[in-house]
Amino acid sequence: MQTLNLKAPAKVNYLLDVIRRRPDGYHELRMVMQRINLCDEISISLTDSPALTVTCDKNGVPDGPDNIAWKAARIMLDLSGSNQGADIVITKNIPVAAGLGGGSSDAATVLMGFNELLNLSLPDKRLMEIGVTLGADVPFFIFKNTALAEGIGEKLSVMPEMPKMWILIINPGVHVSTAWVYRSLELTNERVLSTLPQFYRTAEDICSIFNNDLESVTIPAFPVIADIKKLMIQYGSTGSMMSGSGSTVFGIFSNKKEAENAGKLISTGTDWYSAVVETL
Template structure:
């Protein structure tokens, strides 16, 4: 038996940091949405009680450090599953890019193994399990567009934004999320536009979404990696309607409504970064 599941990347339309929690995490409020750049996860049932991982990119860990491996192991142990799985990950999402590639792989593994192993868990139950693996996994289990609060694991699905193009550009650097948060002051509160973004999406007001993009981590990452700022500037100068860093970075995205501008923005970034993608928002999934 085999299952194949897409694991889409996410971008942050907003990321507010509300302060540090007693458990060491930061309290956040984020509006996240998925784009149609995706890894593909192939799950093959094994009779032996083992978890094996292979992938198209050899530089990622294939052991317990891999989030998809953690997802399979968690389900196997929690529900005493007497079976194994071979996981093959076709990587398309850049690594350490602020687009939840590893978290999306884990979420796809949870969703796929729920079927393959006949566990009959609800989306909510899978999302709660996902929160034990990483803060973005819960959102990726739900997919679509959502307001995420707490440390990112409390998910409120909302309507999809109006359709548009998204240009993604990742410079040849990796950013560790923990390092970015560490550079925030302990009680630093950087509130922004999550409520305004959610309201703009509800009204399907593309202009208001562009006006209210906000990422509290952007300033920190820009200080560490000035090239991220240059990508933003180039994206806007070449015709993007709005631009923002996603998550802890370093990927920058630009929103483009008019298809005629897409190639101009894409080509302007291709001379600047090796990893550039022109994709669409995933808008068919409703709450």
């Protein structure tokens, strides 16, 4: 039995501008997306039986056909024309429904893993075309660079080089529906987009582009997000923001020790998820 063990990294959004609602119901976006070294672990084993199984260790994450990773695997097995099946085991380390892209990253990692296991040799561009049919963030994790993402998130270009950053992640355990956030978003007709810098040398340079239009929906519904942002700044973060549609808040710190200290101060006495990670 051929087995591949892979890591699926999370992401944070340094920028999330919502430009307009499109006639097809999707939203035109401008995002800056950064991978971090908080990863789900995925084991893919090809089997001689045609059955495809996905199991996950986290409550609330579906097994089987309702899992986005299952859908990714099914597409690749069908493309291969093989009668083989597969057993996929996902160990979730990335908080679920938290704005960190865990499900999208799992799907992207499964696409890349099957491409290798089945010797399909599909180029990343083709995998990204398949990925966007599963979810708007999936192509980013195949792209494997800090990216400017436009369109619904599928038009990707490489951002200028950014320094490695220590990031504190706090998740208050609130599950936020991305679909609900976008449905609830009120857009003004005219939107003037800020000009993005060409160079990023410091944490301050990165924090200068911080903006997340989705905070206007998520924070009024879950004020704890604003509380965590304030605490991040109070305990030394250069900048803090909600990632994606929430509810995760992240802050950039000048070193690992400061980030760890802030994490302890903010999360002590709560059941909040806290992790110090580094950008990839």
